[in-house]
Amino acid sequence: MRTRSRWAVRAAATALLVAAAACGQEEPPPSAAAPAQAATTTCASKGALTMWERSGGNKQMVDMLVEAWNTKNPDCKINLTYIPHTEMVGKIAQGVASGDVPDLLGMDLIYAPQFEKEQQLVDITDQIKDWPELKTASKGHMTVATYQDRLFGVPLYADVSALFYNKDLFTKAGLDPDKPPTSLAELRSYADKITALGGGVKGYYLPGNCAGCNIFTVGPLMWASGATIEAANPGDEPLVGDGVKQVLQFTRDMVKAGNVPEGSRTENGETFHLQFGSGKVGMMGTGNFNITLARQQNPGMNFGIALLPGTAPNSSASFIGGDLVVVPKGSKRVNDAVNVMKFLLSDEVQVEVYAKALNLTTRTDMVDNQYFKAEPLVGDVAKALAVGRTPYTVTFFEQINSPQGPWLKMLQRAYYSDDDLDTVIADTKKEMKAIAGRS
Numbered sequence: 392m393r394t395r396s397r398w399a400v401r402a403a404a405t406a407l408l409v410a411a412a413a414c415g416q417e418e419p420p421p422s423a424a425a426p427a428q429a430a431t432t433t434c435a436s437k438g439a440l441t442m443w444e445r446s447g448g449n450k451q452m453v454d455m456l457v458e459a460w461n462t463k464n465p466d467c468k469i470n471l472t473y474i475p476h477t478e479m480v481g482k483i484a485q486g487v488a489s490g491d492v493p494d495l496l497g498m499d500l501i502y503a504p505q506f507e508k509e510q511q512l513v514d515i516t517d518q519i520k521d522w523p524e525l526k527t528a529s530k531g532h533m534t535v536a537t538y539q540d541r542l543f544g545v546p547l548y549a550d551v552s553a554l555f556y557n558k559d560l561f562t563k564a565g566l567d568p569d570k571p572p573t574s575l576a577e578l579r580s581y582a583d584k585i586t587a588l589g590g591g592v593k594g595y596y597l598p599g600n601c602a603g604c605n606i607f608t609v610g611p612l613m614w615a616s617g618a619t620i621e622a623a624n625p626g627d628e629p630l631v632g633d634g635v636k637q638v639l640q641f642t643r644d645m646v647k648a649g650n651v652p653e654g655s656r657t658e659n660g661e662t663f664h665l666q667f668g669s670g671k672v673g674m675m676g677t678g679n680f681n682i683t684l685a686r687q688q689n690p691g692m693n694f695g696i697a698l699l700p701g702t703a704p705n706s707s708a709s710f711i712g713g714d715l716v717v718v719p720k721g722s723k724r725v726n727d728a729v730n731v732m733k734f735l736l737s738d739e740v741q742v743e744v745y746a747k748a749l750n751l752t753t754r755t756d757m758v759d760n761q762y763f764k765a766e767p768l769v770g771d772v773a774k775a776l777a778v779g780r781t782p783y784t785v786t787f788f789e790q791i792n793s794p795q796g797p798w799l800k801m802l803q804r805a806y807y808s809d810d811d812l813d814t815v816i817a818d819t820k821k822e823m824k825a826i827a828g829r830s
Contacts, residue, residue, distance in 0.1 A: 615701025
């Protein structure tokens with residue numbers, strides 16, 4: 392999940408968005424700029440297409456998708472440019488302001504509502520609204536691709552969070568390696584037994600200094616327990632539901648019981664993806680990217696994947712991250728960009744590019760394929776698509792992902808202090824509401 396990277400501060404991008412409006416960069420609606428055509432998976436016109444994508448995302452997957460398009464469409468190949476992840480938001484806003492934009496771009500999905508609200512993306516509703524593929528497209532992606540009932544993009548690739556568990560440590564601790572925990576109570580009980588093995592082994596992992604890692608892995612524990620986290624709009628109440636306090640108490644208890652490595656307190660996301668593959672962690676929330684990484688780190692380790700649980704037995708949730716493919720305002724190739732979207736969602740590409748490379752498909756009806764059947768762990772993690780969600784707010788960075796934001800401060804107080812949890816939640820609510828109110 393690429394939210395674990397330190398994202399650009401939204402304020403800088405907002406200034407550029409305002410500048411774009413001040414420069415009068417108002418393009419006619421897509422239908423006026425480029426008459427809508429029936430979408431295909433081939434070129435609408437000849438000539439190379441330009442595309443930007445952020446570094447630090449799923450580069451291998453995006454490279455393969457572009458190569459597949461280029462092989463099928465030699466008359467309108469995509470020229471792909473990677474923009475440093477921390478510069479991407481500002482780069483897009485600056486491009487829209489100056490008119491120097493690519494024909495299409497991959498965008499960290501969490502920032503889409505910000506650009507949709509500021510009218511910096513092309514509304515493609517009329518061209519794609521009747522596509523049957525959208526019925527099974529990743530719900531998290533399509534939620535943030537929608538603003539005021541209008542559509543602005545489709546999934547490019549997906550990262551989902553799930554519970555990875557070390558079957559070898561389960562066996563040593565006397566646990567059934569084929570029965571992962573299905574509730575927070577079971578997770579605690581299993582962690583206690585794994586930690587009791589000693590030798591530096593710990594039952595669970597919590598990243599103590601990484602806001603993005605925690606919304607990716609602790610956020611779903613709250614959602615699965617019936618809670619709402621962010622304030623989506625001004626006036627909305629954040630941190631609603633008993634699940635917020637229940638999960639904070641759960642995490643505090645895990646830390647106090649010694650089930651979490653002491654070194655995790657300083658984890659800022661830089662080594663988060665390497666923790667499970669060490670073989671010293673019994674269970675942790677992480678992402679589908681960790682399947683390959685863990686095998687590279689520790690080829691002999693036997694592990695499984697389950698859904699992240701909530702307080703009630705068999706409750707579950709996941710964070711859906713990744714990128715959308717969208718059309719920036721000012722693009723001269725809207726119809727071609729839409730055709731690329733159709734191509735990405737096609738049955739053939741979903742199976743023969745995404746699944747064949749053991750990357751998650753972005754349509755839930757495509758997970759039943761020969762490649763996932765041959766690699767059951769990918770099939771297991773793909774189940775998270777059906778229970779996943781993505782926060783929807785134009786102030787995601789300030790509320791959730793900022794290293795100095797209220798979300799991380801709340802979690803650190805829960806993990807490492809004895810502050811009254813009701814007070815901790817109340818303080819965080821106040822700060823989140825104030826941030827949302829300024830949007």
